[in-house]
Amino acid sequence: MDVEWMDGLKCMKNVLIMVSDSKLQIWVNYCAKCWDMFRDTSPKVRFDLRAIRKFLRFQSRRGKLNTILLSSPSRPKKEKAKLFFFFAQSLELAALLRLKFRVAGRDFSMGEAPAFLVDDLHDGHVNGFDLKNETSKTVTIVGDKKYVIGGADDETASIEVQIFDHNLGEWVKPTVLGTKPLSCNCHSSVLLNNDRILIIKKGSKPDDHVWFLEVDTPYVRQQKKALGTEVVAWSKGVIGNAEKPIVISGPSGVGKGTLISMLMKEFPYMFGFSVSHTTRAPRGMEKDGVHYHFTEKSVMEKDIRDGKFLEFASVHGNLYGTSVEAVEQVADAGKRCILDIDVQGARSVKASSLEAIFIFICPPSMEELEKRLRDRGTETEEQILKRLRNAKAEIEQGKSSGIFDFILYNDNLEECYQSLKKLLGLNGHVIVPTKSARELNIPMDHSVSKVDDKIIINNISPGPEKESKNLIMLDVSDLKGGAPGRTRGLNFHAIHSFSDCLNGMDQLS
Ligand SMILES: Nc1ncnc2c1ncn2[C@@H]1O[C@H](COP(=O)(O)OP(=O)(O)OP(=O)(O)O)[C@@H](O)[C@H]1O
């Protein structure tokens, strides 16, 4: 193996760096003397980061660098981890150079700290997730792209996203879908499954800590195809396992609205209505923002072009649509979302990445449907005839398209309502939500590490209550939903040490 001594690193005294040309690897080693110095003080003080950066840049320009291997078989894992953390502080550079780290035989991409190796890392070392620079940006590499997240000075602005495409060798401005998180002083970024970046905001409100920037999920891929641009999508993380949204379809006048109102009245804390946009005029009792967002056609068409809608359709001569925000608002309130949309809309939702339960409501007969529409007295004769004509095709599609998981006949209203409750599992005991991890505070000053599907949030400056737990584990193994809409299934646990995250722990939610 070729061994080169790098000039730039001579000032590092006790750290040896060897370059293996054949393997394109750097081996980082350290001796006992170095460790003794290293143990008691911040690595930042002991090591000359600038020299390391210079060295790494130099190597990367020569195309020699793809892996840093921390190797010292005689050293305990914990010590290796400390050294790893020290290198992880060079995240910005590592991300630019697209480095890989290997510690104790395991590969970690830059920014992933092997938390299980560092039980007692309480002395304020950052773990590489934050760039810790003035503009609070983080850099995450996914495939051939570099995602630079953050950087807005103004806290009323949203977190910015910029992408550098290594294939094109240029910066690309992405179309950013979904409600964007407000800017914050500092955040951590962790790549999950190579398709989304977990963002943990520091010093934000409890319901605003966790966000996901989707970069290559099925929804994002679909939108890239549809919009023909680079696309990323924000999705806010919600704690707990709020259940799948419910899509209710059926011909006009069948009683969808009536059934939904009954459900929301009986279970107000459980369900929330997705308020659609429409270009039709309001009926007498209808309120803007409650029954619909009544909108100008040109405005709605522009919002559709801008990707703000989960689905939209022309129904009985007017434009109707469900905005991503409408679904997100319900999830934010911790409720299960109900969508009252036509069959075309249900088809679009089915094809989207929003996992939902699809229910079709059928009338007992066309005569009864006509009677209900006429008795409701909200449409003109012409509109009634149009709705009845459309009803025939809708019922056919509802029964045969394979979109719907359940078909209910709304003959006797009370019986139909009971059937609806039964299929939603509401006919037995209903659990009323209690105090939950929604109130959990993620400490302002924290570091973040990742072990498999577990994110460890370590309170760097614990408060006066000595007994309070300083470690929080965020379990992301069971994520559901995602953009468009919220990402459900986040679970927080209090843990006493890093090793707890591999064993049992106290769940907070
Ligand atoms: N099972 C039922 N028996 C008799 N009348 C009913 C029944 N269900 C609903 N209705 C009545 O039928 C009318 C239409 O119901 P509703 O407005 O809920 O229909 P819808 O499916 O929401 O219609 P649209 O799609 O046009 O909004 C209302 O006047 C309602 O009170």
Ligand SMILES: Nc1nc2c(ncn2[C@@H]2O[C@H](COP(=O)(O)O)[C@@H](O)[C@H]2O)c(=O)[nH]1
């Ligand atoms: N595809 C969508 N269809 C929707 C939406 N909101 C309502 N609707 C459907 O439109 C008809 C007519 O409603 P009305 O209030 O004018 O009587 C009805 O079938 C609704 O289900 C939507 O956002 N998208």
